[in-house]
Amino acid sequence: MTTSIAVFTSDLRLRDNPVLHAALRAADQVVPLFVADHGLARTGFAVPNRVAFLADALADLDAGLRERGGALVLRKGDPVAEIRRVADRIDATEVHIAGGVSGYAGRREARLRAALAADGRTLRVHGAVVTAVEPGEVVPAGKDHFAVFTPYFRAWQRIGQRRVLAAPRAVPLPELSGLRSEPLSAVTSLAPGTPSPGLPEGGETAGRRRFHTWRRSGLDGYADDHDDLAGDATSRLSPYLHFGCLSPVELVCRARESGGAGAEAFVRQLAWRDFHHQVLAARPDAAHTDYRARHDRWRADDAEIAAWKAGRTGYPLVDAGMRQLGHEGWMHNRARLLVASFLTKTLYTDWRIGAQHFLDLLVDGDMANNQLNWQWVAGTGTDTRPNRVLNPLAQARRFDPDGAYVRRWVPELAGVRGPRVHTPWRLPEDERSRLDYPDPIVDLEAGLARFRRARRRD
Template sequence: MSVALFTSDLRLHDNPVLTAALRSAPHVVPLFVVDSGIAATGFAVPNRAAFLADCLAALDEGLRARGGRLVVRSGEVVAETCRLAAATGAGEVHVAAGVSAYALRREERLRSALEADGRVLRVHDAVVTAVPPGAVLPAGKDHYAVFTPYFRRWSAEPLRPVLPAPRAVRLPEAASEPLPAAAALARGAASPGLPRGGEGEGRRRLAAWRRGGLARYADRHDDLAGDATSRLSPHLHFGSLSPVELVASARERAAGGCAGAAAFVRQLAWRDFHHQMLAARPETARRDYRPRHDRWREAPAELAAWRAGLTGYPLVDAAMRQLAHEGWMHNRARLIAASFLTKTLYLDWRHGARHFLDLLVDGDVADNQLNWQWVAGTGSDTRPHRVLNPLAQADRFDPDGAYVRHWVPALAGVPGRAVHRPWRLPAGERARLDYPEPVVSLEEGLARFRQARGLT
C-alpha cells in the first residue's frame, strides 16, 4: 500500500508521484489535504481557490474513470497524511519536491513523522519544474544568479521521459471528505473573468496553443491587445499541466526551426530559474535578493490608485483592471505595472507583490516575488536601475490603443495614440472624460528614483 500525496501536481498525465506510487504497491491512495496552514499564510484567496476546486474535481473525475477516486482530508498536512497512512497500512508516501520555505519545512516534518512510525517518504524531482532546482550549478555556488548562463546550462540538460497517464488505479477502503467547493477554500468572490481550471481544460488549451499560437509566439508575445501568450501559467502553477511535457514538446518544435517554440522554451526556463533561486534562497520571498538600500516611500493614496487602476496612466490602469477582472495579466503589462509602482512611484515592491498574490490565479511565490524583485532592481536583473516608461511602452506594444480602450472604457472614444496621453487633450474634451489626472509626472518620478538610488 502507498499514498500519492498531491500538492502542486494536480494531474494524471506525466505525474512521477502517482506513477511511482502505483509501481510500488498494488493499491494506492491518491490524497489531497486541504491545508489549514495555507490560510494562515494569506495564500488562500478566491481566485486560486476557484481554480483549485476545478482542478480537484477534474482530478477526481480522471481517477474515477480509472477505478479510483481522490481522497480528500482537511487539516494539517503532516498529521492528516500520517493518519491516513496508518489507517490504510501504507508503507510509503510519495510527494513532489517543493521549493518554497513552507513546502520544504512541510516535507521535512512529514519525513520525520513517517520515519518515526516506520514508514518512508519518497520525494520526486522534475514534477513542479522541468529541470530540478540544483540540477545545474555554477562552479562553487549553490545556484545561478543570472539567467543567461543558467539558460545555457538548462538548455543542455536532458529531461526525464514524459510519462503516460495510468490506465488503472486500485484504491483501498479510505474515508474521504467531499470535494471542496471554492467557497470552502477561501472567502470572497472570484474575479468575473477567471479562467476555468482542471487538467482537461489545461490540455485543451495546450492543444490549441500548439496548433495556433506557438508558431507566432516570437513575433507576437508582447502584443498587449493581441493576447498572443499561451495563458498556461495557471495550469503550471497548480500542476494540471506538466512543465516537462511542455518543455519537451516545445524543444522538439524549436529543433525543427520554429522560432516561436524557441522563444516559448526560454520563457519556461525563466520559471525554472526563479524556482532554483527560491530553493537556494527561501528568504527572498520576503527580502531583497540584492539590497539596494532603498528607503521606499509611504504614499497610501498613490498605492490605492495603482491598485484600483486610477493612476492617470492608461496603460498601467488597463493592466490593473485586467488583473481585477480576470485574475490574470499579460506578462508585458506585469512588467510595466511593476516598474511604475517601484520606480516611478518608488513604493516597496512587497506592496505590489502582495496585491498580485491576492488576485493572480497563477500567483506563485517563486515567479511572483522574484519577478517583482527583477523589476524593482533588487533581484537578478543585470540592469537594476532600468525604468520602463509607460508611454514609450504603450507606443511600442499597444500602438493603436486597443488594449487600453478595452480595459479603460472611459477612453474608448479617444482617437489614435492620444488615448495614451489624455491629459494632452483640449480642456473641454478632458473634462468630459471620467478619468483621473496622472498621480505624478514621469519626469518627477524618474528624478526621485534616480536620487534615491544615488544615480544623480
C-alpha cells in the same frame, strides 16, 4: 497487498506525474490524497481566485481518477497530521510527494519525513514535477545556484530531461470504507469571497485543451507576438503550470517537437520559470527580503498605492493592466513588467506591497515567480540592469500603438481614437472634460529623477 499514498500538491494532473507513477509502481494499491491545508491562509495562498481555480482542478482530477477505477481522497487540516492519519488507516508502506522550493514546502517536507519515519513508513520526494529541471540539478562551480539567467539557460539546455510519462490506465484503490473524504466545499471555504468574474476554468482537461489550441494557432508566432498587448498572443498557461495541471517537462518536449523560433522563445520562458524556482530553493528568504539589497528607503503614499491598485493612476496603459488583473486574476506579462516598474521606480514604493497585491489576485501567483519577478523589476533581484525604468508612454507606443488594449480595459477612454488614448490629459479641454478619468498622479520625469537620486544616495 501493499498500499502507497500519492499526495497531490502542485501537480494536479494524471499525465506525466512522477508522483502518481512512482506510487503505482511501488504498491499494489494507491490512495490519491489531497489535503486542503488550513495553513495556506497564513501563507497568502488561499485567496478566492486561486481557491476557485483549485476547486475546478480537484474536481477534474477526481473525475479522471474515477474513470480509471480510483478516486481522490480530500482532507482538510494540517497536511502532516492528515497524511499520517490516512497512512495509518490504510497501513501505507510509502508516501510519495513532489518536491517544493518555498520555505513553507521545505518545512512541511521535513515534518512529514520525521512523522512518517516515527511510524516506520517511508517518504519519497520526487523532482522535475513542478519544474522541467529540478532546482540544484545545474549549478555553477562553487555555488549553490545561478544568479544570472543567461548562463543558467545555457546549462539548463544541456540537461537531458526525463521522459514524458503517460497517464495511468488504472488506479487500483484499497477498501476505503471508513476513510473520511471531505466535499469540495472544504477547499472553497479556505477563502470565502467572490472570485474575479473572468477567471479561466481550472483543471488538467481545460489546460490541455488550451495548450493544444494555442500550439496549433499561436506557437509559431510567439517569438514575434508575445509582447503585443492587444493581440493577446501569449499561451495563458501560467495558472495551469502553477497548479501542475500541465507538466513543464511535457510542454518543453511538445514545443521542441514543433520547432521554430516561436517554440524556442516559449521554451526560454519555461526556463525562466525554472530559474526563479532554483533561486528560491537556494535563497528561501528572497520571498520576503531583498535578494540584493539596494538600501532603499521606500516611500509609502497611501493615496498613490490605492490609485495604482484601482487602475486610476492617470496613465492608461498602467491602469489597463491593473484592471485586467482585477477582472481575470491574470495579466499580460508585458503589462506586469510595466505596472511593477511604475510602482517600484516611478512611485518608488516597496516591491513587497505590489507583490502582495498580485498574490491577492493572481491565479498563477506563487512565491518563486511572483516574488522574484517583482524583485527583478524593482532592481533588488537578479536583473543585471537594476536601475532600468519602463516609461509607460514609450511602452504604449511600442506594445499598444493604436490603444486597443487600453480601450478594452479602460472603458472611460473607449471613445478616444488612436494613440491619443495614451495621453488623455493632452486632449482638447471640451473632450477631456467628458472623460471620467483622472489626471496623472505623478509626473514621469519627476518620478524618474526622484528614483535616480534615491539609488545614487544609497
